[in-house]
Amino acid sequence: MDTDSNRKRQRYLTWDQYFMAVALVSAERSKDPVTQVGACIVNADNRIVGACIVNADNRIVGIGYNGMPNGCSDDDMPWGKNSKDILNTKKLYVCHAEMNAIVNKICADIRGCKMYVTLYPCNNCAKIIIQSGIKHVVYFDDKNRHKDEAKASQYMFDKAGITIRKYNSTSTQLNIGTLKSRL
Numbered sequence: 001m002d003t004d005s006n007r008k009r010q011r012y013l014t015w016d017q018y019f020m021a022v023a024l025v026s027a028e029r030s031k032d033p034v035t036q037v038g039a040c041i042v043n044a045d046n047r048i049v050g051a052c053i054v055n056a057d058n059r060i061v062g063i064g065y066n067g068m069p070n071g072c073s074d075d076d077m078p079w080g081k082n083s084k085d086i087l088n089t090k091k092l093y094v095c096h097a098e099m100n101a102i103v104n105k106i107c108a109d110i111r112g113c114k115m116y117v118t119l120y121p122c123n124n125c126a127k128i129i130i131q132s133g134i135k136h137v138v139y140f141d142d143k144n145r146h147k148d149e150a151k152a153s154q155y156m157f158d159k160a161g162i163t164i165r166k167y168n169s170t171s172t173q174l175n176i177g178t179l180k181s182r183l
């Protein structure tokens with residue numbers, strides 16, 4: 001590598017890679033044994049609102065991952081999904097990453113912002129995304145895209161004029177394992 005070059009470094013992350021990497025790393029905090037989801041919100045100037053500012057409670061404000069509500073210990077709550085008793089599954093309890101990112105925001109006004117999220121948002125997250133004023137969504141994984149919840153999300157996004165697109169991973173592959181091995 002020519003460390004004496006006068007030219008700027010060429011292989012730096014694109015904005016998409018950078019913000020999706022932040023969301024993917026945030027998902028690594030999730031305790032969900034099946035699906036780990038992370039989200040981050042950026043403003044029109046490509047600035048993460050709440051860029052990993054850690055407050056006294058160790059909360060990264062402005063960024064979120066799927067987890068149990070504050071005060072509901074991860075060790076006491078059910079993380080399964082197949083019990084016949086829905087009250088004994090995570091479904092009614094887990095806070096979705098998109099909601100946590102919005103609740104954790106440090107800017108009062110996130111109208112016009114963009115959300116990077118590692119999973120196509122469900123219909124409930126679509127509602128809170130729309131109501132928060134976020135105008136653009138970039139998602140990484142569309143494993144739920146066939147579900148009615150996702151079809152309802154797309155319908156509401158279209159009606160509300162929210163743009164949503166899949167992260168274009170044809171460029172440098174984001175390898176969280178490599179990132180984690182360097183931490």
Ligand SMILES: O=c1ccn([C@H]2C[C@H](O)[C@@H](COP(=O)(O)O)O2)c(=O)[nH]1
Pocket residue numbers: 032034035036037065066067081090094095096097098119120121122123125
């Ligand atoms: O929009 C969404 C949809 C789902 N999640 C979280 C909620 C759960 O913790 C998992 C989904 O678990 P599965 O076992 O894959 O059903 O993903 C979210 O954060 N945002």
Ligand SMILES: [Zn+2]
Pocket residue numbers: 096097098121122123124125126
């Ligand atoms: Zn959701």
